[in-house]
Amino acid sequence: xxxxxxxxxxxxxxxxxxxxxxxxxxxxxxxxGFNFDGLSSLERERTRIVAAxxxxxxxxxxxxxxxxxxxxxxxRERVCQGCFVTLPTSAAPPPGEGGLHLCEGCGRLLYCR
Amino acid sequence: MVTMRGSSWESxxxxxxxxxxxxxxVLSQLVAAAESSGVVRDGDVVMAALARxxxxxxQGIGHGVAIPHARSVAVLRPAAxxxxxxxxxxxxxxxxxxxxLVMLVLSPANLPALAHADxxxxxxxxxxxxxxxxxxxxxxxxxVRALLEAQPA
Numbered sequence: 001x002x003x004x005x006x007x008x009x010x011x012x013x014x015x016x017x018x019x020x021x022x023x024x025x026x027x028x029x030x031x032x033g034f035n036f037d038g039l040s041s042l043e044r045e046r047t048r049i050v051a052a053x054x055x056x057x058x059x060x061x062x063x064x065x066x067x068x069x070x071x072x073x074x075x076r077e078r079v080c081q082g083c084f085v086t087l088p089t090s091a092a093p094p095p096g097e098g099g100l101h102l103c104e105g106c107g108r109l110l111y112c113r
Numbered sequence: 114m115v116t117m118r119g120s121s122w123e124s125x126x127x128x129x130x131x132x133x134x135x136x137x138x139v140l141s142q143l144v145a146a147a148e149s150s151g152v153v154r155d156g157d158v159v160m161a162a163l164a165r166x167x168x169x170x171x172q173g174i175g176h177g178v179a180i181p182h183a184r185s186v187a188v189l190r191p192a193a194x195x196x197x198x199x200x201x202x203x204x205x206x207x208x209x210x211x212x213x214l215v216m217l218v219l220s221p222a223n224l225p226a227l228a229h230a231d232x233x234x235x236x237x238x239x240x241x242x243x244x245x246x247x248x249x250x251x252x253x254x255x256x257v258r259a260l261l262e263a264q265p266a
Binding site: 005008009011012013015016018019020022024025028029031032033034035036037038039041042045070072074081111 | 154155157158161162165166168169170171172174175180183184185186187222223226227229230231233234237238
């Protein structure tokens with residue numbers, strides 16, 4: 001699996017962890033019939049995914065998560081969707097090509113595709 | 114903010130007639146529909162998020178209804194897709210009845226967790242009445258949105 005794909009999976013896993021750990025979300029979803037019996041498996045999966053990720057991307061992800069609450073931010077039309085700075089052409093991948101980059105404006109880890 | 118209560122079913126993207134009996138195949142069909150509508154950027158990432166959410170807890174909520182949901186960086190805007198199955202879907206092993214209505218709820222990563230939870234709960238709320246579920250299974254596609262919007266908040 002590519003680093004970009006692994007980081008996206010990590011981000012989605014963290015989003016699910018946030019949802020399943022939030023008491024208000026749990027209560028509302030619980031009343032609607034949802035359960036979270038397998039929550040403990042998420043932590044194990046997270047450890048496994050982080051271990052599989054190259055150290056550089058893992059630390060950039062954790063730094064972005066700690067600072068902004070999300071590990072990865074999307075790029076649309078060469079604009080960072082976190083700080084809305086337009087990336088220089090040299091920093092953005094060619095159209096149709098995915099990859100991880102760093103925003104020069106805010107330091108967020110960016111997913112371009 | 115996009116919600117799904119009362120008259121705010123604008124995020125209902127599509128009604129899909131489900132061809133498969135297996136949960137994974139049904140999810141693939143719905144995610145592919147979302148991808149071709151431009152709501153999903155990377156179907157594989159969303160499929161992985163849905164599979165993970167199912168491992169945490171089944172999204173079959175009984176009465177032949179399942180509400181798989183994901184909040185993902187690969188989702189570009191809030192959307193919901195309703196899948197209908199004549200034959201029924203084998204959602205959970207050992208479930209009392211097959212699932213016939215699948216409401217896929219997708220939210221982008223920047224939607225707060227509580228807002229996503231509210232969208233999921235609203236979908237469950239809209240499908241809680243047996244008569245509504247029957248009508249949704251029988252209705253013409255074009256009438257589905259109106260049926261959902263007619264549900265009391």
